[in-house]
Amino acid sequence: MSFPDLTADLAARMPELRGRLLANQPLAPLTWFRVGGPAQVLYTPADEDDLGYFLARLPEEIPVTVVGLGSNLIVRDGGVAGVVVRLARGFSDIEVEEGHRLRVGAAVPDVKLARAAADAGIAGLAFYRGIPGGIGGALRMNAGAHHGETKDRLIEARAVDRQGRLHVLSNADFGFSYRHSGVAADLIFTRALFQGEPGETADILAEMDRITAAREASQPIREKTGGSTFKNPPGQKAWQLVDAAGCRGLARGGAQVSQMHCNFLINTGGATAADIEELGEEVRRRVKSGSGITLEWEIKRIGVPAPGATP
Structure with missing residues (x-):
């Protein structure tokens, strides 16, 4: 098309x-x-x-x-x-500032932020080692892992609106909640300032290694995947609900619920976007039928279906 x-x-x-x-x-x-x-x-x-x-x-x-x-x-x-x-090269800068702060472009991968903090002896940002994606997405969805969330470390961010106007947003302006920020959808984040704390580089790197090992042991990170598919409902774990609904290993076309971690969908080879999305919707239906709980997508879905496909 x-x-x-x-x-x-x-x-x-x-x-x-x-x-x-x-x-x-x-x-x-x-x-x-x-x-x-x-x-x-x-x-x-x-x-x-x-x-x-x-x-x-x-x-x-x-x-x-x-x-x-x-x-x-x-x-x-x-x-x-x-x-x-x-966003690409023009938004990939990382600057260490006084007071154990890092100012980074929105295109910087989360893992690079964690590494830059470690190299500078700045603790408190190692959790970003466990988050796939970039800083812009972390701001939009309050990304978090391993007992840390973006809301805990963000001081301010810069963004451009649909009319081309620049905004500087404080942490309070974001209205952060679990995997969500309340910032207007038309704002495009360009840079962010994060607050860390004093730390020893060796200790921070060791923490990052522990996070890496934990991810590799429990998540299909070497597969074609989109990370966690569904948000955890209050007081529940999404993967446990998916597992209880009998969806571990469930497949549609070239898409499959991961056998290793069933809150991950994977492209086993040759999957279409429709395969993946329809599989996710089938999982949601089965969880709803078995537990009465409606899982909310954490993965963002954009665009239009192929001609003739089910919306």
Whole structure:
């Protein structure tokens, strides 16, 4: 499937644009599941100013979708209409600041934040070693693992809105809750400032090694997966509910519930996005039928189904 090419018109509207515009760019290679259709336009901004310039001149009727490292994402097989924004090199800086703080770009992988903190002798951020994805996604969903959450360490973040205006948001502005922030959906995060505490590099690295070992022992991290599929309901563990519903190993097409950790869906090879999403919905139906509990997706799903597929 392909969309009408908008890039020439957009480039004409934005003669000073420095970022890159690509028409009908495949998104599957940018996701951990390795599935999904193309972006009508994939825009990679040069930096924060370029992003603001682009958004201020983008026609209002063209939708904007932001993707990060693609670790917690299903792109549907029909692709994503409008503009998909993906931050890259211009948002990958890491700066150590006084007071055991780190200022990082939104495209920085979580693991790189953890490593930079360790190298600087900054404790309190090692939990990011256990989170797949990037800082922008961590801000959007209050990512957390191993007894740490983004809300515990964030001081402030910068973001650009749909009209190209810059905002500086405090921790309180986020309205953080479990795997959620209340920030307006149109804001695109560009940088964030995190607070750590004094620590010894060797101790921090040892903690990161423990986190790595725990993940490798309990999660299918070497598979094509999207991480945790469903949020934990209050007082419950999603994986236990999935297991109790008899869904461990359940398959649809090339998609399967992981045998190792049944809150993970995996692409065993040749899966479509529809296979993965339909499998997730079947798991939700079985859990609801058996326990009365409705599981909420943690994985973000974007785009449209392929022509003829079930929405």
